[in-house]
Amino acid sequence: MNSFYNQQTIAEKVTLSGTGVHSGKKTNLTIHPAEENHGIKFRRLDLPGTPDIPALFKLVVDTSLATVIGNHGAIVSTIEHLMASFAGLGIDNALVEVDDYEIPIMDGSAREFTRAISKVGLKEQDRPRHLFIVNQPIEITDGEKWVRVEPESCFRISCSIEFDHPLIGLQEIVFDRAENSFEKEICGARTFGFVKDLELLKKFSLGKGGSLDNAIVIDNDKILNEGGLRYPDEFVRHKLLDCLGDFSLLGMPIQGHIITHKSGHHLNHLFIKKFLDEKQAWETGPATR
Template identity: 70%
Template structure:
């Protein structure tokens, strides 16, 4: 059997440190293996007595600037890049210990997380994964933006963006878990922002940890990062990375094709809510007839 269909954890503890992009606060994190059916949980070790926060949609408390979870008196913020790394590598069960509320931004991508997990080793466990198998289309629209999912015998995600800026414009990308390599093709894509937006964030005491070391910064006619882009279409690749992180909060991988246009965290989470409410549009169980070519 393809090991994709088995639950996975990491083979040993890994540790990283970095600064939160909005808070500017240093966070030391340790990610530990966890048993089957544990799921992904965040433990605030700086708040003794608080229970772990499970990485599930029902615990999302804010999506205005990042994905924020909250439960039992603890919050964890800006988790989407780490969650994308778990989703991209098929990791189901870990405990993430952290001593601050905001995940470190690292270099603005999922690269550092992905590399430490790959170096530590991804351990295949005995029990099978369960999937959310899409049976009927579900769609959420907001003006000219939308997110939808359609039945498909494998997991795919297609993202498109359309920015009125000469350096971005229209970009579209499809990621097929059976054909594409997350680590090489998606994980290195960094978050991005426009110089005027970043200046505005800092006026409101946000973006304290942001710099050219952890984001692509765009001016009217140029990219300010000295080394330029990592991929010609890095912008849409990062939007796809964020989406992988957001949709992983369903708690199970999807068997279906997600298609999004001009979406962000808020619309992604509105879609998840609609998807979960449409109980006749999906079922849970082992994956069926997934193509592995």
């Protein structure tokens, strides 16, 4: 059962394997239950001392192609889809053990992580969940791109994107934790890219694990994936998925309405920095009934 008021962890450990989209390397991943107030932490089993890296904004070291966190010389890359699963399912506490630096891309969405976690179920814990309660609007802009948060009695997130491409154009979506199902509506939305971008990534020895199995690939006038899209607006649904993963690095959920337009990992992280700096605009407190 998904509790809003108390912290949650997973009921049993979950193990998955897959390929890193940039490294092309196979990574084995095990998600363990964790005690109250543990938060989400990653543990590098392949490094001496098996260092832990908490999934927190202050430890983000790169957002150019994916979200990368680092601590004491150890990094974990491409965490955003797994973090979106934790956020979407309402998981506060977990330990993620990995044997390489990049989280597997799986099918390019959060679906396989979400299904594996949902299969074992969640465990409600005894401590209350704490929130950032937004009292004043905060906004950051970069040309035509912007991220804003406004006071709201629940958690809501609105995303819009706009691409000068006939298959995308302007798309908008709203996700409300109380009214929408992350599992049915968001977690299966895959990352996407254009043929020209993939060729450029591979030229610089990036995107080694990228393929039609783990991304929507768009050409000038068609989608190259067999079977097409999972949702008519899969592109903006994936952007919302990324936002859930990015904002989860605050370490606590937000009670407020997040609104983004044409944003990406970099602007999301600049917004989080501004959010944490503007302490007069929010307070922290337990989720109340």
